[in-house]
Amino acid sequence: MSLPRVQTRGASAAPESSSALSVHVVTFGCQMNKYDSLLVEGRFRAEGYRLTDDPAQADVLLFNTCSVREHAEERVFSWLGELKHAKRARPDLVVGVLGCMAQRAEDDIFRRAGHVDLVCGTRKIHRLPELVAEVRARRAQGLAPKEQRLLEVGMEEEVAVERGAEEYAGGPCGYLTVMRGCDLNCTFCIVPKVRGRVQSRPIEDLLREARWMVAGGAKVITLLGQTVNSYGEDLAAAEGERGLGRGGRPALADLLYALQPLEGLERIRLITLHPSYVTAALARSIAECDKVDRFLPLPAQSGSDEVLKRMRRGYTTELYRSRLELLRGQVPDLELGSDWIVGFPGESEADFARTLAFLGEIGSVQNYIFQYSPRPETRAFELADDVPDEVKKARNQELLRAAEQSALARHQRCLDTELDVFVEEERPDGRGLRGRSRHNLAVSFPAGVVPLVGRRARVHVEGASPFGLWGSLAP
Numbered sequence: 001m002s003l004p005r006v007q008t009r010g011a012s013a014a015p016e017s018s019s020a021l022s023v024h025v026v027t028f029g030c031q032m033n034k035y036d037s038l039l040v041e042g043r044f045r046a047e048g049y050r051l052t053d054d055p056a057q058a059d060v061l062l063f064n065t066c067s068v069r070e071h072a073e074e075r076v077f078s079w080l081g082e083l084k085h086a087k088r089a090r091p092d093l094v095v096g097v098l099g100c101m102a103q104r105a106e107d108d109i110f111r112r113a114g115h116v117d118l119v120c121g122t123r124k125i126h127r128l129p130e131l132v133a134e135v136r137a138r139r140a141q142g143l144a145p146k147e148q149r150l151l152e153v154g155m156e157e158e159v160a161v162e163r164g165a166e167e168y169a170g171g172p173c174g175y176l177t178v179m180r181g182c183d184l185n186c187t188f189c190i191v192p193k194v195r196g197r198v199q200s201r202p203i204e205d206l207l208r209e210a211r212w213m214v215a216g217g218a219k220v221i222t223l224l225g226q227t228v229n230s231y232g233e234d235l236a237a238a239e240g241e242r243g244l245g246r247g248g249r250p251a252l253a254d255l256l257y258a259l260q261p262l263e264g265l266e267r268i269r270l271i272t273l274h275p276s277y278v279t280a281a282l283a284r285s286i287a288e289c290d291k292v293d294r295f296l297p298l299p300a301q302s303g304s305d306e307v308l309k310r311m312r313r314g315y316t317t318e319l320y321r322s323r324l325e326l327l328r329g330q331v332p333d334l335e336l337g338s339d340w341i342v343g344f345p346g347e348s349e350a351d352f353a354r355t356l357a358f359l360g361e362i363g364s365v366q367n368y369i370f371q372y373s374p375r376p377e378t379r380a381f382e383l384a385d386d387v388p389d390e391v392k393k394a395r396n397q398e399l400l401r402a403a404e405q406s407a408l409a410r411h412q413r414c415l416d417t418e419l420d421v422f423v424e425e426e427r428p429d430g431r432g433l434r435g436r437s438r439h440n441l442a443v444s445f446p447a448g449v450v451p452l453v454g455r456r457a458r459v460h461v462e463g464a465s466p467f468g469l470w471g472s473l474a475p
């Protein structure tokens with residue numbers, strides 16, 4: 001993504017009322033950040049701001065950041081660096097940093113980028129129009145630049161999601177954050193620090209938002225959570241109702257049963273699950289709700305119990321197997337996605353061999369593989385990063401090859417069959433359309449005469465690779 005050239009305007013050309021002000025949000029990181037950016041844009045629109053696609057035209061420029069790796073944060077600082085001169089030429093511009101990096105780094109951001117006006121944490125994003133107005137008010141009072149700054153990183157609030165009169169703008173495939181935060185403490189992960197403890201949204205709120213999305217054109221809704229199957233763990237059992245969660249609490253299974261009858265909704269997807277929270281009720285609900293994709297992202301991270309213990313993942317490979325059995329017992333054709341970390345502190349050749357074997361055993365069709373990199377403010381940061389880089393690289397390559405073989409074998413089983421594909425978009429290279437099957441397999445095919453984006457199509461599969469399938473529209 002290239003850095004924008006912010007045009008300079010005559011100093012103090014800033015329009016007075018918010019109705020003439022334009023906002024641009026630059027989003028880094030995961031789907032949850034994309035959802036949050038849409039939420040932030042909606043709040044500004046509700047306050048009369050205009051959205052601009054061109055950061056150079058913005059009066060308010062916001063960066064919704066990621067903190068999962070150092071590299072992600074450094075990218076933001078290089079954007080901010082570019083803005084320094086432009087901000088000097090255009091002091092009316094409001095520059096804000098939000099999201100996980102804001103939550104982790106707090107006022108360090110002001111120290112590294114003194115021209116930033118606002119640092120807003122992960123639980124304050126719904127207040128952004130108010131915070132921008134506060135910065136502008138301080139400016140109008142003639143306060144010194146340092147006095148104008150705002151740091152808002154408290155974790156006490158719940159992010160308020162009021163959609164009000166706002167139009168849904170997420171397209172046929174929309175995202176719905178059902179909970180924030182994580183109650184686990186994997187030693188390599190910064191999320192609990194930057195996103196806090198689990199906060200689940202009540203089912204009736206989620207149903208209301210899902211209806212609003214479908215009314216606005218969404219056909220596929222992906223339910224988002226760091227450990228989406230721990231949904232409801234923090235909610236109380238509803239009066240007179242018995243949820244499928246612990247002690248009668250609402251659970252993800254209840255949410256799936258509630259969404260299944262929603263007219264106009266064609267597919268439900270889930271991101272991301274944790275093996276420890278897989279239950280019989282959840283497995284049954286997926287089997288009984290045919291809108292739920294037959295694909296689950298269930299990160300294993302490693303195939304070695306020793307490594308899983310040092311990662312504090314909270315399960316062993318045996319538990320992972322038993323939960324997978326539970327799921328496949330109810331949904332025999334279930335496909336899996338998994339994340340893997342290679343080179344975690346103390347990972348021996350034998351540990352890595354177990355990971356290779358485990359990937360082959362669970363047969364995950366979608367795999368994200370990362371080389372361990374120490375992250376400040378995580379517990380693993382205290383562990384010696386003792387696996388040499390060249391060994392990490394070699395293990396990464398070897399696991400990648402195994403993952404491609406696993407995916408290719410799965411894809412080849414689809415040859416000469418017909419798949420029900422939800423068409424998501426035109427291929428950027430102009431060579432037809434692409435979408436996903438109910439098992440989340442990527443499928444490309446030439447366009448027909450009927451516009452199909454946002455609809456389902458039957459595709460006859462003619463070719464397979466480790467990365468997807470291709471074919472033609474079935475007669």
Ligand code: SF4
Nearest residue numbers: 182184186189191226
């Ligand atoms: S489950 Fe572990 S890896 Fe996932 S968000 Fe929580 S702490 Fe991070």
